[in-house]
Amino acid sequence: MRGSFFTFRVSQSGMHTARANLAVVAHNQANAGIHGFSRQVTVQSANPAINLRNGRGMFGTGSAVHNVKQIRDQFIDRRFWNQSGVYGQFAVKNTQLSLLEAIFNDLNDSNVLGGFKDFFSRLQSLSESSHEPTFRLNVIRAGESLSELVRSNAQQLHNQQRDVNSEIRAVVTEINSLGNQISILNQQIHQFELFGSNANDLRDQRALLIDRLSEFVNVEVQERDFSHASGLENDRRLTISINGYDFVNHFSHHALEVVARTPDQRRNESDVDGLYDIRFTSGAPFNIYSRNLRGTLRGLIDIRDGNGTQPTKVRVELFPVPAPGANPAPSAEVIQWLTNNPHLLPTTAALGDPTTWPRFINAQPWEISFNPATFDPEANPPQQLWQIGDAVPVGFPGIRAVETSVYKGIPFYMNRLNNLVRVFANAMNDGVDAQGNQIPGMHPGGHRAGFGLQGQTGNDFFNWADRDGNTVGGFLGNTHLLNALNFTINSELVRYPELMGASSSPLAGESNNDIILGFIRVGDYPSLFREGNLLDFIIATAGHLGISAQQAIRFRGNYNEMLAATQNQRASISDVCVNEELMNMTRFTQLFQNNARMIATMNEVYDTLINRLGVG
Numbered sequence: 001m002r003g004s005f006f007t008f009r010v011s012q013s014g015m016h017t018a019r020a021n022l023a024v025v026a027h028n029q030a031n032a033g034i035h036g037f038s039r040q041v042t043v044q045s046a047n048p049a050i051n052l053r054n055g056r057g058m059f060g061t062g063s064a065v066h067n068v069k070q071i072r073d074q075f076i077d078r079r080f081w082n083q084s085g086v087y088g089q090f091a092v093k094n095t096q097l098s099l100l101e102a103i104f105n106d107l108n109d110s111n112v113l114g115g116f117k118d119f120f121s122r123l124q125s126l127s128e129s130s131h132e133p134t135f136r137l138n139v140i141r142a143g144e145s146l147s148e149l150v151r152s153n154a155q156q157l158h159n160q161q162r163d164v165n166s167e168i169r170a171v172v173t174e175i176n177s178l179g180n181q182i183s184i185l186n187q188q189i190h191q192f193e194l195f196g197s198n199a200n201d202l203r204d205q206r207a208l209l210i211d212r213l214s215e216f217v218n219v220e221v222q223e224r225d226f227s228h229a230s231g232l233e234n235d236r237r238l239t240i241s242i243n244g245y246d247f248v249n250h251f252s253h254h255a256l257e258v259v260a261r262t263p264d265q266r267r268n269e270s271d272v273d274g275l276y277d278i279r280f281t282s283g284a285p286f287n288i289y290s291r292n293l294r295g296t297l298r299g300l301i302d303i304r305d306g307n308g309t310q311p312t313k314v315r316v317e318l319f320p321v322p323a324p325g326a327n328p329a330p331s332a333e334v335i336q337w338l339t340n341n342p343h344l345l346p347t348t349a350a351l352g353d354p355t356t357w358p359r360f361i362n363a364q365p366w367e368i369s370f371n372p373a374t375f376d377p378e379a380n381p382p383q384q385l386w387q388i389g390d391a392v393p394v395g396f397p398g399i400r401a402v403e404t405s406v407y408k409g410i411p412f413y414m415n416r417l418n419n420l421v422r423v424f425a426n427a428m429n430d431g432v433d434a435q436g437n438q439i440p441g442m443h444p445g446g447h448r449a450g451f452g453l454q455g456q457t458g459n460d461f462f463n464w465a466d467r468d469g470n471t472v473g474g475f476l477g478n479t480h481l482l483n484a485l486n487f488t489i490n491s492e493l494v495r496y497p498e499l500m501g502a503s504s505s506p507l508a509g510e511s512n513n514d515i516i517l518g519f520i521r522v523g524d525y526p527s528l529f530r531e532g533n534l535l536d537f538i539i540a541t542a543g544h545l546g547i548s549a550q551q552a553i554r555f556r557g558n559y560n561e562m563l564a565a566t567q568n569q570r571a572s573i574s575d576v577c578v579n580e581e582l583m584n585m586t587r588f589t590q591l592f593q594n595n596a597r598m599i600a601t602m603n604e605v606y607d608t609l610i611n612r613l614g615v616g
Contacts, residue, residue, distance in 0.1 A: 009062065011595040011596075014592075015592055017042075017063045017065055017591075021042050024040050024068055025581050025588065033576070038072050038200065040068050040070050041071060042067070042069075044063055047061040047063060070198070072574050080570060081210065081214035082218070085294035085298075087562075088215035089294050089296065089299040089302075092167075092296045093548075094553055096300075100157075100545055100549075101545055104541065104545055115145055116146060116523065116534060120523045121142075122139045125138065126502070130502055136497045140497055150420070151485060151486075151487060157410050158485065165276055168278075169258050171300065174216060175217060175242070179213070182253070183248050183251055183252065186237075190237070194232055194235065215295060217242045217298075220241040224236070243286065243292060244292060245286060254281070256281070257278070257279060257281045261276070267307075267403075267411075268307050268411035268415075269411075269414075270418065271411065289305075289404065302405045303410060305405040308407070308409075308412035408544055421483070423529055424462070425460075425487070429446050429461055431444060431449075433525065433528050437527075439518070446461075447515060451501050452499045456499050457501060459501060462488070464481055502515050523535075
């Protein structure tokens with residue numbers, strides 16, 4: 001009786017196959033239009049056939065559904081993740097550069113540039129009426145207003161840098177959250193699939209999380225089959241690397257953390273305190289300045305830390321740390337290194353006299369900025385044969401390299417403001433341009449060499465204020481201590497306008513205004529800055545920002561279109577087509593009905609054979 005009900009079982013398998021396909025169609029239709037859902041299909045095949053009694057043929061035994069798989073293209077997924085990282089990088093740059101443009105629009109006539117114009121206009125009025133105290137006071141008030149405008153712009157830059165720093169912390173938190181969710185899904189998927197099934201819906205959830213992660217940081221995703229090694233039926237394990245570092249390894253998640261920099265760890269001169277570096281919670285490093293880093297994280301790092309040059313900082317540290325106020329001699333190795341690289345020293349510093357080294361103040365390290373392009377490795381081999389970010393060469397204590405972003409971010413524009421006020425203050429105080437050359441038409445020595453109404457001399461027109469707001473008199477060769485955040489007019493001039501050195505002679509009094517006439521020439525002097533005059537410098541600064549902003553807009557637009565094209569291609573493969581599912585539903589319904597009809601037909605055959613044949 002092996003074959004008595006054989007046909008029933010064959011048709012029954014067809015009905016089960018059709019019903020399983022209808023269940024998958026129902027699931028697809030129920031999730032049509034849901035973001036991230038991938039169309040599913042059954043994996044089915046014919047059942048093993050059996051031999052005929054004479055051994056010269058085989059009977060088919062029907063069909064069976066072995067699994068249900070999702071339709072995805074891993075190549076398209078990887079392309080999407082790569083494009084998503086670049087899009088995220090330039091999207092955040094576009095947003096942040098727009099905020100920078102809002103700040104630097106204040107350099108136009110309505111703000112800083114207007115402040116300069118008003119200042120020079122008051123100087124012109126004073127030159128025509130130098131005997132009037134009101135005009136002298138107007139110039140001082142215009143200078144005071146100008147310094148306030150510059151400080152306001154600089155403070156806005158500081159506030160934006162602080163905000164971007166907070167965003168970096170939020171992005172790291174989000175990256176960690178996504179990594180943790182992915183590791184949990186890895187466990188669920190692994191447990192479900194160990195015996196051969198496919199956790200399609202869980203895999204869709206995981207893919208959505210990876211999509212999101214790829215916008216924050218560049219990802220590399222790899223799934224490997226360990227079935228042969230472990231002896232399990234379906235032992236597949238997924239790993240994710242971010243920026244080249246192991247982040248999710250199957251069930252384990254290596255979280256990131258932010259670590260606030262100490263004041264002596266600043267990457268740039270005017271950085272706010274407490275900017276975050278990133279590392280793994282295990283203590284392993286995470287290179288935020290890697291050329292391969294992409295995503296929102298890269299965009300925020302570039303905006304926060306980018307100084308527009310190559311990694312440029314070398315830190316010279318004293319061993320042992322001296323007492324506050326002390327000025328000990330540097331180590332012999334440092335002296336030798338600086339001897340071989342004299343271009344690293346400020347022009348006002350004497351190599352053998354550390355008291356002239358500007359950063360040897362209150363035991364703070366001295367940081368030298370330089371361009372590695374001019375850094376000659378042949379100058380002192382083998383010590384100089386090392387790259388930025390490498391370990392300090394053996395036997396070369398006291399010097400280490402500090403890396404930063406080369407993008408033109410907030411530090412770049414802060415440096416532009418610093419340069420603006422330093423050159424302008426030097427021009428007013430000493431009568432020299434950015435190269436230290438005497439400005440034609442200015443009295444040698446500038447305001448410092450000028451004389452007030454009672455014959456006073458030696459006063460700066462512009463100064464810098466300490467953290468307590470106290471004006472510090474005289475640069476004493478340390479112009480770098482002045483910056484856009486502490487730029488201010490000499491408070492003594494505000495209190496005593498008669499101290500303003502308008503005269504080039506101690507005996508001329510009100511009848512001589514040579515210093516004022518020289519001041520007027522500063523605004524139009526064509527070689528005040530490397531870019532030209534004061535207006536040229538401001539326009540060049542705005543030009544740098546405009547170019548970067550346009551680049552961010554173009555890249556964001558281009559990669560948005562690429563993402564849309566890739567997403568459309570992904571949708572054409574993975575998304576549910578309602579019309580196609582409707583046709584499948586009709587097809588599988590017909591198959592179910594056909595198999596049911598076959599069973600009904602065979603029922604009639606057996607009824608005739610068993611109940612009717614031979615009756616009567």
